[in-house]
Amino acid sequence: MESPEGDRIKATSLSTPGSSPAVQESPVFNFISNLSPINSVKAASNDADAASRGYGDCGNRMSTVLVPCIQKELQSCSPSGCVDDYLTDPVEVEGCSNSNELCVQPAKNVSKLSSSGFNSPTITSPKVNGANDRNSEDFMHMLPDQAEEDPLRSLALFETAIEQRDAESFDGSHKLTPTEKADQVESNAFLLSSAQHYEQFTAHFDEKSLYTMSSFEMSVSQNVMLQNTGTQHNGQDGSSQSPKNLQNVEADKNSSENVGPVSTGLLKESTSHQRGIRRHLQFEAALAGKCITTSKSHSSHNVTQESDNSTLPASFRDWESLIPSDIESREVSSGREATSSSQNVASRLSFCQSEFVRSSQNEESLPLIGPLPPGFSLHLSSMAELMPISSDLMPTGRIHDYLKNDQLDDQAVVGASLVISQYTDSMKQISDSLQMTLSEQQAAPCEGMMLTSEIEEKKASNSSESEDCKRCNCKKSKCLKLYCDCFAAGIYCIDSCACESCFNKPEYEETVTDTRQQIQSRNPLAFAPKIVGHADSAANVVEDGNLTTPASARHKRGCNCKKSKCLKKYCECFQANVGCSDGCRCEGCSNSFGRKTESKYQKVQRWENQSHVKLDAAANVTDSTKTRTIKPFSARWEDLPDMSHLTPLSYSYPEAEASSVSPSMREFQNVRRAHLHQESSFQSSVNPHWQSPMSSMPQFHEDFAEHNRRSSYCKVHDTTKEDNMPEIQKDTSTPSNASKADIPNKKQISPPQFQSQELRSSSTPGGLESDHKFSWKNVPSFPPLTPYSKSKDDIGQTGSDFKGHPSDNR
DNA sequence: GAGTTTGAAACT
DNA sequence: CAGTTTCAAACTC
Numbered sequence: 116m117e118s119p120e121g122d123r124i125k126a127t128s129l130s131t132p133g134s135s136p137a138v139q140e141s142p143v144f145n146f147i148s149n150l151s152p153i154n155s156v157k158a159a160s161n162d163a164d165a166a167s168r169g170y171g172d173c174g175n176r177m178s179t180v181l182v183p184c185i186q187k188e189l190q191s192c193s194p195s196g197c198v199d200d201y202l203t204d205p206v207e208v209e210g211c212s213n214s215n216e217l218c219v220q221p222a223k224n225v226s227k228l229s230s231s232g233f234n235s236p237t238i239t240s241p242k243v244n245g246a247n248d249r250n251s252e253d254f255m256h257m258l259p260d261q262a263e264e265d266p267l268r269s270l271a272l273f274e275t276a277i278e279q280r281d282a283e284s285f286d287g288s289h290k291l292t293p294t295e296k297a298d299q300v301e302s303n304a305f306l307l308s309s310a311q312h313y314e315q316f317t318a319h320f321d322e323k324s325l326y327t328m329s330s331f332e333m334s335v336s337q338n339v340m341l342q343n344t345g346t347q348h349n350g351q352d353g354s355s356q357s358p359k360n361l362q363n364v365e366a367d368k369n370s371s372e373n374v375g376p377v378s379t380g381l382l383k384e385s386t387s388h389q390r391g392i393r394r395h396l397q398f399e400a401a402l403a404g405k406c407i408t409t410s411k412s413h414s415s416h417n418v419t420q421e422s423d424n425s426t427l428p429a430s431f432r433d434w435e436s437l438i439p440s441d442i443e444s445r446e447v448s449s450g451r452e453a454t455s456s457s458q459n460v461a462s463r464l465s466f467c468q469s470e471f472v473r474s475s476q477n478e479e480s481l482p483l484i485g486p487l488p489p490g491f492s493l494h495l496s497s498m499a500e501l502m503p504i505s506s507d508l509m510p511t512g513r514i515h516d517y518l519k520n521d522q523l524d525d526q527a528v529v530g531a532s533l534v535i536s537q538y539t540d541s542m543k544q545i546s547d548s549l550q551m552t553l554s555e556q557q558a559a560p561c562e563g564m565m566l567t568s569e570i571e572e573k574k575a576s577n578s579s580e581s582e583d584c585k586r587c588n589c590k591k592s593k594c595l596k597l598y599c600d601c602f603a604a605g606i607y608c609i610d611s612c613a614c615e616s617c618f619n620k621p622e623y624e625e626t627v628t629d630t631r632q633q634i635q636s637r638n639p640l641a642f643a644p645k646i647v648g649h650a651d652s653a654a655n656v657v658e659d660g661n662l663t664t665p666a667s668a669r670h671k672r673g674c675n676c677k678k679s680k681c682l683k684k685y686c687e688c689f690q691a692n693v694g695c696s697d698g699c700r701c702e703g704c705s706n707s708f709g710r711k712t713e714s715k716y717q718k719v720q721r722w723e724n725q726s727h728v729k730l731d732a733a734a735n736v737t738d739s740t741k742t743r744t745i746k747p748f749s750a751r752w753e754d755l756p757d758m759s760h761l762t763p764l765s766y767s768y769p770e771a772e773a774s775s776v777s778p779s780m781r782e783f784q785n786v787r788r789a790h791l792h793q794e795s796s797f798q799s800s801v802n803p804h805w806q807s808p809m810s811s812m813p814q815f816h817e818d819f820a821e822h823n824r825r826s827s828y829c830k831v832h833d834t835t836k837e838d839n840m841p842e843i844q845k846d847t848s849t850p851s852n853a854s855k856a857d858i859p860n861k862k863q864i865s866p867p868q869f870q871s872q873e874l875r876s877s878s879t880p881g882g883l884e885s886d887h888k889f890s891w892k893n894v895p896s897f898p899p900l901t902p903y904s905k906s907k908d909d910i911g912q913t914g915s916d917f918k919g920h921p922s923d924n925r
Numbered sequence: 926g927a928g929t930t931t932g933a934a935a936c937t
Numbered sequence: 938c939a940g941t942t943t944c945a946a947a948c949t950c
Contacts, residue, residue: 587946589944589945591945592935592944596935597934597935598943598944603934637935641934672933674933675933676932678930678932679931679947683931683947685933685947686931
C-alpha cells in the first residue's frame with residue numbers, strides 16, 4: 116500500500132489546475148469557494164495525508180486507481196480512448212459493508228451486462244498529452260476570465276476535462292504513483308469545486324435544470340469511484356494499487372468467482388457501477404435537456420464517444436444504489452410533460468426517479484439502454500432553484516465535507532453516499548409535496564376538459580387516473596346523445612370510456628358539433644348544467660362530513676323519480692347531492708338532501724342549522740382563523756374575508772381549517788371544494804375542442820383554462836352554478852345573498868357574456884370587487900349554449916322557486 | 926359479470 | 938304535451 120508522501124502535496128499543488136492562483140484569485144473562484152466547504156484545493160491537498168492514510172487502511176478500500184485520474188485527466192488522455200476504458204474499472208468485491216447502497220445490486224444484473232459485452236473491451240486508452248490536454252487547461256484558464264462570458268465553452272471544456280479524467284482514470288496501462296494519488300485527491304476536490312463552477316455557468320442555460328446536477332452527480336461519482344476503487348484493493352488484492360486493465364477486470368471477474376456468488380455479484384456490480392456513474396458524467400452533459408427522455412430516446416442517442424451506450428443500465432444501477440430503498444417508483448404519469456417549470460421539476464424528479472428505479476428493477480427485460488439515472492438527481496438542483504430548499508438539504512456541501520479532507524476511506528465515501536441518500540430522501544419529500552400541490556392544482560382525475568393530446572398523453576401515462584373518473588359506456592348512442600355523459604358534459608370520449616361506435620371524438624368533430632347544435636336547437640339548455648346552485652347557497656356538510664351541494668341548489672329540471680324515492684342515484688337530484696325542489700315531479704320523494712315538499716325556506720333553515728352545529732363545534736378557533744372569522748351567515752359580500760388569494764391554484768381546504776373558520780368561510784370552502792371535486796360540469800363544458808360554433812368563447816387566461824380543463828369531471832358533471840345559467844339573476848333576492856357562495860365557482864365559470872348580468876345579479880350593496888370580477892370573468896365557462904336572449908326566459912323562472920319543467924325539452 | 930331496475934333522453 | 942321507446946347508469950345478485 117501506498118503511504119503518504121511528502122512530495123505528493125507539492126506535486127499536487129503544481130499539477131492541479133484547481134490550485135492555480137489565477138483561479139483562486141478569481142471572483143468566480145472565490146464565489147465558488149464560499150459556496151463550498153472546500154476552502155481551496157490546496158486545503159484539500161493538505162489533507163491528502165489523511166486521505167492517504169486510508170490507502171493503507173486495507174480494511175476498506177482506498178482509492179488508488181482513481182486518484183491519479185484527475186490529475187492526468189487534465190494533462191493527457193485521448194478522449195477516444197476513454198470510451199471503454201471504463202471497462203477496466205477496478206472492481207469491488209467485498210468490503211462494502213458500510214455502503215449498502217453500493218452493494219445491493221444483484222449479481223444477475225451484472226451478469227447481464229457482462230454477457231452483453233460490457234466487459235469485453237479491448238481498447239487501451241492511450242495517454243495523450245498535448246492537444247487533448249489543452250481542453251482541460253483551457254477550461255481552467257478560462258474559469259476566471261472567460262467562463263462567465265462564454266459559458267458554453269466553459270461547459271465544453273469542463274466536460275472534456277471530465278472525459279479525459281475518466282479516460283485517464285481507467286487507463287489500465289497507467290500505474291499510480293503516490294504523487295498521482297495525491298494529485299487525484301486534490302483533483303477530486305478541484306473537480307468538485309469546478310463542478311460548482313460549472314454549475315454556475317450552466318445555470319444560465321435553458322436546460323439548466325438538466326445541466327446543473329451534473330456537478331452534483333459528478334461529486335457523487337467521485338465518491339462512488341473512490342469507494343469502488345478502494346474496496347477493490349481490499350477485496351481483490353489488498354496490496355494491489357495498480358489500476359486494472361481490461362484483462363485484469365476479466366481476471367478479477369474470474370477470480371471473484373472463487374470468492375462466491377455474492378462476491379461475484381459485488382464484483383460485477385461494482386464494475387458496472389463505476390462505469391455507469393462515470394459514463395453518465397459524460398452522457399448527461401451530452402444529453403443535457405434529454406434527461407427525461409425514455410429509454411427509447413436514449414437508445415437512439417448518439418453519445419459522444421460512446422459507441423457502446425449499453426453501459427447505461429449500469430449507471431442506472433449505480434444510481435439506484437444511491438437512492439434510498441424507500442424511494443419507490445412513483446407514477447410515471449406525474450412526470451409526463453408538464454407545463455410549468457415547477458411542475459417540470461417535480462414531475463421530472465419523480466419521473467426520472469421512478470424511471471430509473473423502475474428500469475433498474477426491471478432490467479431483466481430491459482434493453483441495454485434506458486433513461487438516465489441523472490434524472491433523479493439533476494432535477495434536484497432545479498428544485499433548489501425553484502423552491503426554498505434550505506441549504507442543509509443540499510448535500511453538496513456535506514459531500515464536500517467528506518471529500519475535502521481527502522478522507523478517501525470507505526467511511527468518507529459511505530458518508531457521502533449517505534448524504535446523497537438523505538438528500539434524495541429530502542428531495543423525495545419535496546417532490547411528493549410538490550406533486551401533491553400540483554395534483555391539487557391540476558388534479559385531473561378525469562380528462563374531462565383536457566385537450567385531446569393531453570388526454571392521449573395522460574391515458575398513456577396513467578390509466579389508473581382515468582379509472583378514477585367514470586366515463587361513458589354507451590353502446591348505441593354513439594356518444595352523440597345526451598345519454599352519453601361525456602357528450603353531455605361537452606367533452607370528448609377517451610379511451611377509458613367503454614363506449615362503442617363512439618363518435619364523440621376529435622376526429623368526428625364536425626359530427627359532434629352538428630349533433631350538438633341539433634340538440635341545442637331542440638333544447639337550448641340541453642348542455643347547460645343540470646344543477647343550479649343558488650347564490651345564497653353554500654355547500655352543506657352532512658353528518659358524515661360529506662359535502663353536498665348548497666341547500667338551495669337544485670336540479671334545474673327536477674327529477675321525475677317514481678320508484679327510487681329520490682334516494683338512489685337514479686335520481687339526478689340525489690346524485691348531485693341536491694334536494695328535490697318543487698320543480699321535481701318525483702313521487703314519494705325522500706331525498707335526504709331535501710325533499711320536494713320542503714320549501715326553500717325550510718331548506719335554508721335546515722342548512723343553517725347544520726351550519727350552526729358545525730359552527731359550535733368549531734367555536735374554538737385559533738387567533739389566525741379568528742382574523743378571518745366573519746359574521747355567520749353574512750349576506751354581504753364585503754363581510755366575507757378576502758378570498759382573492761384563493762385562486763384555483765392556491766386554494767387549499769384542510770378540513771381542520773374549514774372547521775375553524777366562520778360558517779360563511781366554511782361555506783365558501785365547501786362550495787369550492789364541492790365544485791372542485793364533485794361538480795365540474797361547468798368546467799367540463801369548457802372544452803375548447805368542443806365549442807359549438809355558436810359559442811365564440813374567447814380564449815381566456817390559459818392558467819384558468821388549464822385549470823378548468825384539468826378539473827375533475829366526474830359523473831356529477833351536470834352540477835354547476837347558476838351563474839352560468841341564464842337564470843343567474845333571478846335569485847338575487849333569495850334569503851342569503853346569492854353570489855357569495857358561488858364566488859369561487861364564478862371564478863371559473865363566468866363567461867364574459869354574462870359579466871354584465873353577473874354584475875347585476877351579484878351586485879350587493881357593497882358590490883363585487885372589480886378584481887374579483889375580473890378574475891372570474893377571465894375564466895371560461897361552459898360554452899354559451901344558446902343565444903343569450905334565450906336565457907331571459909329562464910331568468911323569470913328562477914325568481915321564484917324553480918318550478919318550471921324542462922320547458923326546453925318536454 | 927350478467928341481468929334487472931330506473932329514469933333521463935329521445936322520439937312520436 | 939303526453940305517451941312511448943331508447944338508452945345508459947345504477948343497482949342487484
